Amino acid sequence: MRILQLHSNYIEYKPIQKEITMAEEAEKEAKRLEEIVVLFTAIEEGDNEATARKAIDEVCAFLEKLKVNRILIYPYAHLSSNLAKPSEALKIVKSMEAHAKDKGIETYRAPFGWNKQFTISIKGHPLAEQSRVIQPTETKEEKTEKVSEALKAEEKLESFWYILQPDGKMVPVEEFDFQGHENLEKFAKYEISKVRASQQMPPHVPLMKRLEIADYETGSDPGNIRWYPKGRLIKSLIEQYVTAKVIEYGAMEVETPVMYDFHHPSLADYLNRFPARQYILKSEDKELFLRFAACFGQFLMVHDTQFSYKNMPLRVYELTRYSFRREKSGEVVGLRRLRAFTMPDCHAFCTDLEQAKEEFITRFKLCIEVLEELGLSREDYEAALRFTKDFYEENKNFVASLAKIFDKPVLAEMWKEPFFYFRLKWDFNFVDNQNKAAALSTDQIDVENAKRYDITYVDEKGERKNPLILHCSPSGAIERCVYALLEKAYKQQQKGEPPMLPVWLSPTQVRIIPMSDKHVEHCEKMAETLEKQQIRVDIDDRSLTLQKRIREAEMEWVPYIIVVGEKEAASEVLPVRDRKARGIRKMKLEELANEIKKQTQGKPFKPLPLPKHISKRPQFYG
C-alpha cells in the first residue's frame, strides 16, 4: 500500500464520472473539508485487512504529533504500478475507514472508482508532506521464510514401498497378498496412496467428551486440549507407567526447558533438518521457539557431559509436557493430532553401529511391551520400517531381524537419498475407525546430530569421537495413546463387545450402589476395605432409581458394579456386575479385590480424583 499524506488547510473535490463499472454510488457534488490530513491511497497486490490497520495505526501516530484528528481517505491509483484488484482495493479502503473511525478519528472518504476533480492547499511545515509504503503483513513473509529446509526436501522425497515379511523377504507392496492382514493393507494404503475413505467424525472425539476425559479448549490455540479429572488421571497413569518402564530399561530421567533460542547455532541448523512447524515466541530482542521434542535440551546437556565408552550406551529420558508442533489447522483433530502434547523422549548415545543395533533391538522389544501393557496388542497396530537404500544393502539381516521379532509383515519404505538426519527408523501405527493411521512408538538411528551438537565420548584409545544417537518415544504421545484406547474401545463396541478401558486406567474401578439411604453406611465400609488395597471405588448415593444408576455406571464403562441392599448387608457373597464378562458373578469382596489386584499388578496407582460420593460430583460435560 502506498500513501501520499498531506497536511492541508483545505481540500475541495467533486466526483465527475465513474471510471470503472464497480464504482461506488456517489453524489456529483463538490465537497470541502478544512484542517485535515489527506491520504492519497493506492492499494497494492497482496495488501489485506492487516495492512489497512497498520497503515491507519501509522497515520494515527502522526496525527497525534500534528494535533489533528480529521482525515480524508482519497483512493488514488496513480501512486503504484502494482495495483490490487478493484474489488479487493475497495474492501481494504473501507476497512481503513472503519478502523480509523474505531480509533475515534473523524474520517471522510472520497468515493472509489470515480474520476474526481480536486483542489488542495497544503501547509508549509516540514512534516506536511509525507509518503508512506506499507508492506503487507510481516507474518506472511515470516511464514515463507521459516519453512524449514527439511519441509522443502520432503516435498521432493521419493519413496519405494515394500512389505518386509517375518522371514526377511522384501516383497514390493503391489505384489503382496494382504489376505489376513487387512489392517496392514489399510495402513499401507494410508501411507502410500493417501486414500481417505472416511466421512464421519472420529469416534474418540465424542467419547473423550462424554466420558469426561478431555475436551477442546477454544480459549487456547487449536490442538491445545483441556483434561478433566478423569482424563488427567488416565493420562497421568500412562505417563507414570511409561516413565517407570524407561527407567527400568536404564535411562536417566532429566528435565529441560520448553523454549529455545531460535538463533542458537546448533539449534538453527537442526531446525532445518526437522520438518515441523514451530510456535515462535518473541521476548524482548530474543526470538524463541517452543520445543517439538526433547532433543535440544538433552543434546545441549550431553554436550557438556563427560562420558566414555564405559558409560555407554548412555540413556537419557524426559517426559515432555509439553512438546509443541504447529501443525496445519486442517490436520489437528481430537486427540489424534495436537499442537501441544506430552511425549516421552529417550535418547541413547552409542559408540558404534554394532552397539546401536543391539540397543535398537532392546528398545524395539521394550516398545512392544509398553504398548502391550498399555492395552494395545500387536493386533491393534502395524509397524513400518523406513531406511535409505544404502543402509538396507549393508544391514539386510539386521533389518530383517526386526520384522522377525515383530512376527508380522511390516511395511517398508526405502529412500534413495538420505533426506533426514536418520538412516533407519521404525514406527508403530494405530489404524483407527476412519482407516487413518497415527504413529505411536518410534525409534531411529541418527548419524548427524552428535557432530552438529559437538557431542563426544572418549573411546578405548583415549580419543574423542562422536556417538550415534538413537531417538525413541516408547509409547508415542500420551494423548495419542488415549486416542488409540478410545478408538479401540469403539471398535470393540462395533463388534458387539462392551467398550472399556484397561482396569488399571479406569477412573472408577468399582462402583457400589446402595439400594436405599439405609445402606449407604455399609457401602462406605466396603469402599474403605477396597481403598486400603489401592482400588478406586465410589458410591452412587443419589436418590435415583437403581436401574438408572446401573445404566449410568455402565455408560461410564465402570468395570465392576455392586448393588448393596438387605441381602448383601447380611451376606459375605456379593453379586458383582462384571462388565467384561457381561453378567453378574457371585463373589466375596476379597475375591474381587484380588482379581483387580491381579489385573493392575505392576501398574502405577493413583487414588480417585473425584468425590467418592457421586451426589457430591460436578458435571464437567453434558
Added chain:
RNA sequence: GCCUCGGUAGCUCAGCCUGGUAGAGCAACGGCCUUGUAAGCCGUAGGUCGCGGGAUCAAAGCCCGCCCGAGGCUCCA
C-alpha cells in the same frame, strides 16, 4: 493453508429455504418415590441464537468479514 459442511440452553439437536415475541429431549435445581441390576413421576430455572459489520420498519434466519469445530485435499521427522 485450500475446498465443503456446521456453530441455537450445560449436552444432543429442531427452527433458517419463505424475516415478524426462541423450541424439544437429556442434564441441573426443588419435590414425590426408597428402589433388586441399562432411562420412575411432577414442577422450576436456564439462551448477547459463535463474534463483528451491512441491507431492512423488523434478523437466529438474508449479505460480507472473522473465530471455532468436522470432513475432504495436502501433510505427518
